[in-house]
Amino acid sequence: MAYDKFDILKSTAVPLPLENVDTDQIIPARFLKATERKGFGDNLFRDWRYNADNTPKEQFVLNNPIYSGKILVGGKNFGSGSSREHAAWAIYDYGFRAVVSSFFADIFRNNCLNIGVLPVQVSAEFLQKIFSAIEADPDTMLEIHLENQVIRLLDSGEQESFQINDYKKENMLNGFDDIDYLINIKEEIRSFTENTPL
Amino acid sequence: MGTGKTLFDKVWDSHVVRNIENGPDVLFIDRHLVHEVTSPVAFLGLKNRGIKVLHPERTFATADHNTPTINQHLPVKDPLSANQLKALEQNAAEHHIPYWGLGHQKNGIVHVIGPENGITVPGATIVCGDSHTSTHGAFGAIAFGIGTSEVEMVLASQCIMQPKAKRMRININGSLSKAVTPKDVALYIISKLTTSGATGYFVEYSGEVFRDMSMEGRMTVCNLSIEMGARGGIIAPDEKTFEYIKGREYTPKGAAWDKAMTYWETLKTDEDAIFDKEVTFDGNDIEPMITYGTNPGMGIGISNGIPQAEAVEGGVSTYKKSLQYMDFNEGEAMLGKKIDFVFLGSCTNGRIEDFRAFTSLVKGRRKADHVTAWLVPGSHRVEEAIKEEGLLEVLNEAGFELREPGCSACLAMNDDKIPAGKYAVSTSNRNFEGRQGPGARTLLASPLVAAAAAVTGKVTDPRELMEPEMA
Ligand code: SF4
Numbered sequence: 001m002a003y004d005k006f007d008i009l010k011s012t013a014v015p016l017p018l019e020n021v022d023t024d025q026i027i028p029a030r031f032l033k034a035t036e037r038k039g040f041g042d043n044l045f046r047d048w049r050y051n052a053d054n055t056p057k058e059q060f061v062l063n064n065p066i067y068s069g070k071i072l073v074g075g076k077n078f079g080s081g082s083s084r085e086h087a088a089w090a091i092y093d094y095g096f097r098a099v100v101s102s103f104f105a106d107i108f109r110n111n112c113l114n115i116g117v118l119p120v121q122v123s124a125e126f127l128q129k130i131f132s133a134i135e136a137d138p139d140t141m142l143e144i145h146l147e148n149q150v151i152r153l154l155d156s157g158e159q160e161s162f163q164i165n166d167y168k169k170e171n172m173l174n175g176f177d178d179i180d181y182l183i184n185i186k187e188e189i190r191s192f193t194e195n196t197p198l
Numbered sequence: 199m200g201t202g203k204t205l206f207d208k209v210w211d212s213h214v215v216r217n218i219e220n221g222p223d224v225l226f227i228d229r230h231l232v233h234e235v236t237s238p239v240a241f242l243g244l245k246n247r248g249i250k251v252l253h254p255e256r257t258f259a260t261a262d263h264n265t266p267t268i269n270q271h272l273p274v275k276d277p278l279s280a281n282q283l284k285a286l287e288q289n290a291a292e293h294h295i296p297y298w299g300l301g302h303q304k305n306g307i308v309h310v311i312g313p314e315n316g317i318t319v320p321g322a323t324i325v326c327g328d329s330h331t332s333t334h335g336a337f338g339a340i341a342f343g344i345g346t347s348e349v350e351m352v353l354a355s356q357c358i359m360q361p362k363a364k365r366m367r368i369n370i371n372g373s374l375s376k377a378v379t380p381k382d383v384a385l386y387i388i389s390k391l392t393t394s395g396a397t398g399y400f401v402e403y404s405g406e407v408f409r410d411m412s413m414e415g416r417m418t419v420c421n422l423s424i425e426m427g428a429r430g431g432i433i434a435p436d437e438k439t440f441e442y443i444k445g446r447e448y449t450p451k452g453a454a455w456d457k458a459m460t461y462w463e464t465l466k467t468d469e470d471a472i473f474d475k476e477v478t479f480d481g482n483d484i485e486p487m488i489t490y491g492t493n494p495g496m497g498i499g500i501s502n503g504i505p506q507a508e509a510v511e512g513g514v515s516t517y518k519k520s521l522q523y524m525d526f527n528e529g530e531a532m533l534g535k536k537i538d539f540v541f542l543g544s545c546t547n548g549r550i551e552d553f554r555a556f557t558s559l560v561k562g563r564r565k566a567d568h569v570t571a572w573l574v575p576g577s578h579r580v581e582e583a584i585k586e587e588g589l590l591e592v593l594n595e596a597g598f599e600l601r602e603p604g605c606s607a608c609l610a611m612n613d614d615k616i617p618a619g620k621y622a623v624s625t626s627n628r629n630f631e632g633r634q635g636p637g638a639r640t641l642l643a644s645p646l647v648a649a650a651a652a653v654t655g656k657v658t659d660p661r662e663l664m665e666p667e668m669a
Pocket of ligand 1: 262263307308309328330544545546604605608609626627
């Protein structure tokens with residue numbers, strides 16, 4: 001599924017300074033019964049965000065009006081656990097375009113890249129700087145420059161570069177997905193298949 | 199520097215269709231397992247592009263995540279679940295994919311039925327939209343979980359695009375003590391490495407402990423690889439592996455078997471191969487394990503106390519939040535904690551060997567009155583074996599009932615939800631907040647520890663209930 005191109009993202013950010021945030025928290029299993037990719041944002045962090053009677057939990061960051069923006073900043077090992085792409089869909093559907101952490105779980109990172117959410121991995125120190133800056137001022141602006149692979153705190157100018165492979169970067173910049181690529185090399189795959197042992 | 203290749207290298211490299219410079223590999227996928235939850239949007243994607251499944255004969259579909267475990271012969275009550283099941287049935291029919299839905303003799307949890315039917319073979323690449331696909335690595339296959347976009351890729355092209363993982367080897371020599379099972383070995387490793395300790399790696403398990411393990415046990419270990427962040431786990435195939443797969447429905451027969459054997463016998467790590475990381479543990483150090491927190495890395499030997507926050511790697515606030523959710527305190531003993539539910543099942547511990555272990559311990563005892571026990575076989579095959587081997591009678595006598603196969607309380611998408619605030623000793627794989635139902639509190643453990651809890655109603659060391667000669 002095609003997604004919006006990603007170029008330069010300037011936004012405030014929502015802080016979630018917890019480690020090992022797993023995809024069961026991002027989207028609990030009972031919301032995976034859909035047969036279409038629709039409406040997952042409403043249930044993003046459902047059980048942290050709402051009480052059992054569906055009233056909002058005021059202390060949870062998504063319910064705190066002073067925080068907003070298109071960037072979610074999480075603690076180490078973000079997105080661990082279940083492979084459900086629904087977690088990345090929920091993040092995208094809620095309105096986030098990038099997730100920043102000092103460490104991402106593998107499958108989650110892949111899923112994000114496949115649907116147009118940019119995972120930005122920074123050092124533990126820089127992550128701490130971001131958290132501190134947002135804590136001091138919730139309106140702190142961040143800039144993520146994909147072409148240059150740099151994330152910057154706009155006020156202080158502090159910045160760090162991040163990794164992404166050229167292929168995925170090209171895809172994100174253009175809003176392309178892998179299926180287009182694979183369909184284009186169909187013949188190569190066909191001849192490979194003829195020689196597989198199993 | 200060694201020029202040898204690891205087992206992982208051998209299988210991966212032989213499946214690379216194209217290598218993209220500073221990008222991922224295009225990897226050919228031999229077998230694709232599909233279930234109802236992560237596939238509908240992928241099939242919708244194909245429809246929107248106007249394309250068909252490229253290799254339906256390499257694709258297998260089952261219903262497991264979202265299915266009831268009682269009265270499977272009746273229509274599924276929850277309309278959303280029913281709709282998702284119907285979608286898979288229709289998609290499978292439209293694309294000529296074998297579909298083993300509810301009630302089908304081959305139905306069961308996707309990672310249990312793959313090996314049972316010989317879909318899982320050494321040297322293959324196997325994917326599924328489920329993270330515990332790592333299970334199949336027990337056969338010397340490269341197997342890992344993928345997201346729905348990738349499910350669509352595989353349906354469309356029989357390939358995915360991923361960078362190759364780094365290689366890690368975990369060596370465990372020595373022998374396992376009494377009541378220490380493959381589940382304990384895995385929980386022990388995860389507690390040492392943490393839930394992110396193997397992220398970015400594909401892990402090969404090696405050493406006497408794994409060599410001596412049954413295929414079921416190897417599946418349990420590989421299954422849990424993902425819980426330390428690994429892309430997958432793999433164990434070199436040996437006589438035990440070939441013995442297990444021989445004669446199963448989808449394994450090669452006759453000349454094709456001989457040809458496959460020639461390939462399979464090459465599937466071991468060369469002596470001079472180099473791993474990016476190696477860790478070594480001693481099998482004799484491992485105790486029966488139990489988890490006390492909200493990720494699978496938060497596990498301890500059952501006779502130990504809950505660690506102090508300062509002694510644990512990672513954030514103190516995250517740790518405290520976790521204990522608060524569990525309503526446990528630092529320093530407390532796990533032994534003697536009252537529990538409310540026991541869940542035996544899942545792709546981690548829902549195979550016949552697990553039911554044998556559980557039954558051996560409850561035999562001649564009674565389920566504790568206040569405990570609700572859900573015993574859910576991983577497949578109809580497992581269910582049949584439980585009956586054929588006479589385990590069901592023993593279980594019934596001890597006050598237990600058997601449910602019908604499925605994922606059940608492992609992820610609680612169906613009605614098998616642990617109520618808020620209740621404690622469950624579970625043989626499944628994840629103790630995340632709410633994993634087994636909103637507010638549910640999960641203690642992960644082996645089938646033996648689950649059995650000991652089921653008959654005593656509290657966390658109990660299974661060794662206390664075992665005859666000395668059972669060692
Ligand atoms: S039993 Fe649990 S972990 Fe295994 S496939 Fe089902 S939901 Fe996933």
